[in-house]
Amino acid sequence: AHADECYFYPEPASTILARKIAERYGFDANQVVVGAGTTDIIEMVALAYFEDDDKVIVPHPSFIMYPIATALMDAEMVRTPLKNWVVDVDAIIDAIDSDTKAIFLANPNNPTGTIITTSEMDRLITKVPENVLLVLDEAYSDMVESDDYPDSMTIIQERKNVITLRSMSKSYGLAGMRVGFAVASEEVVANLTRVKKPFNVTRLAQEAAIAALDDPEFIKKTREYLAKGRNYLYKEFKRLNIFYVPTETNFILTVMDSDEKAKRCYDYLMNRGIITRYMGNWGVSGGLRITIGLKWQNERVIKAMEEFLSRS
Ligand SMILES: Cc1ncc(COP(=O)(O)O)c(C=O)c1O
Incomplete structure (x- = not known):
């Protein structure tokens, strides 16, 4: 068809x-x-x-x-x-x-x-x-x-x-x-x-x-991309002292030390065109779920989170 x-x-x-x-x-x-x-x-x-x-x-x-x-x-x-x-x-x-x-x-x-x-x-x-x-x-x-x-x-x-x-x-x-x-x-x-x-x-x-x-090749590429993005984000979260839960998926749950901070971080990112998922209203106080994206997207989210943390 x-x-x-x-x-x-x-x-x-x-x-x-x-x-x-x-x-x-x-x-x-x-x-x-x-x-x-x-x-x-x-x-x-x-x-x-x-x-x-x-x-x-x-x-x-x-x-x-x-x-x-x-x-x-x-x-x-x-x-x-x-x-x-x-x-x-x-x-x-x-x-x-x-x-x-x-x-x-x-x-x-x-x-x-x-x-x-x-x-x-x-x-x-x-x-x-x-x-x-x-x-x-x-x-x-x-x-x-x-x-x-x-x-x-x-x-x-x-x-x-x-x-x-x-x-x-x-x-x-x-x-x-x-x-x-x-x-x-x-x-x-x-x-x-x-x-x-x-x-x-x-x-x-x-x-x-x-x-x-x-097209099984596509899944292989997805997995390779994910592994790179995941490792990069883990490394950066560690550097920025952001707690995260190691993942088997294409998103990483980060947890901030207060729920209010997670909410503010969500807004800060959203105002810069970065959509994350605030999880405070879904059973994870301080939770912010970040999707693993393309290289430039991962870099951008880290840059914005670093800015947010330095200002808060
Ligand atoms: C655990 C789980 N199941 C199912 C879905 C939905 O998948 P689909 O797009 O196939 O409806 C999601 C999407 O977020 C999910 O997290």
Whole structure:
């Protein structure tokens, strides 16, 4: 298909793309659902599974779509804390009860950039009852450097109650196109498909995603770029005495010594055309999340932060 064929509707279920994804990861096409971003699939999970007496476990802070999807169906959100900037598996295990319907787990997590390790994931999975859905949101998985990152594609082969979500927004750089997908058991995929809107992914987005999957070189370059940017920012944050959480993603959570300072720093950067994410209103007092950008962007954010610190 080409851009000039956009007077046609898209494939209603992104069939060609879904087949490609299935082949890539060694599954059947009926084990894949494609969405307009992972966000769309998180909504499908809520529509397909949640009812108003259900409890949904959501670590906090994490991705904002989980509370939104939970509220959409009037389900009850049970927040669990992080521990040392990492999702606390014990807090999740303790929060599971007979009303629990699902657990959302971003691995790596946003906004901390940290991962749950293989052994922690194994420990969690053995404690999640079969009637509880475990949603493993791996939007940033292609960026992970750690060797201790669990292989969710193996997990879903063994567990029918686990869904893996992947995004084309991050490592493939297609955020504006809106493509994400879920891989799970046939049964889970059938449930999601029941609530999926037809034509949810545009024709252009499907084509872009198919082309992107054929370009593994791009991911390699993304990873190289990220590693350079990450190392540069770590070095500069250390020099400027800015606390940061080591990341497995394309953003770094910095934490200032006061929340008021983080807010002022956010404004200072914004006034200079640099958009960061202030996290004080999302469970991280003093938190400012900085995205790793291109070399000149990284240099510019450091220069502005240095100026801010010298004036405050
Ligand atoms: C953990 C996590 N999941 C999903 C998303 C959304 O991804 P998508 O663009 O695929 O909807 C984000 C974006 O910030 C995220 O941080």
